[in-house]
Amino acid sequence: MHGAAANKPCLGQFCHRLIFTSGVCVDERTTRAAAGVAISWKALLEGAQYLPIPPSDDPGRNGMQVRAELLAACYGLSKIR
Numbered sequence: 001m002h003g004a005a006a007n008k009p010c011l012g013q014f015c016h017r018l019i020f021t022s023g024v025c026v027d028e029r030t031t032r033a034a035a036g037v038a039i040s041w042k043a044l045l046e047g048a049q050y051l052p053i054p055p056s057d058d059p060g061r062n063g064m065q066v067r068a069e070l071l072a073a074c075y076g077l078s079k080i081r
Helices: 003-007 065-079
Strands: 020-026 034-040 048-052
Touching: 020 065, 034 065, 048 065
Parallel strands: none
Antiparallel strands: 020 034, 034 048
16 A cells, blocks of 8 residues: 555554465475465565474474464464564
């Protein structure tokens, strides 16, 4: 948006944020499993972040694709708070 429309504040609880997330896991369900996430919350990758999932965020688990996707969404939500 440009001009006056871009400067309008959000109306109470009806502010919208758009994030894109993805999780990936290599060697799923093995002790060698390595998982990571990608998060984008601004246009043109200005707000993009790619990072591994540290064991402290998923303790005692062998990496799984589904868990990586869920953690990606959790990380994305923490970015827009």
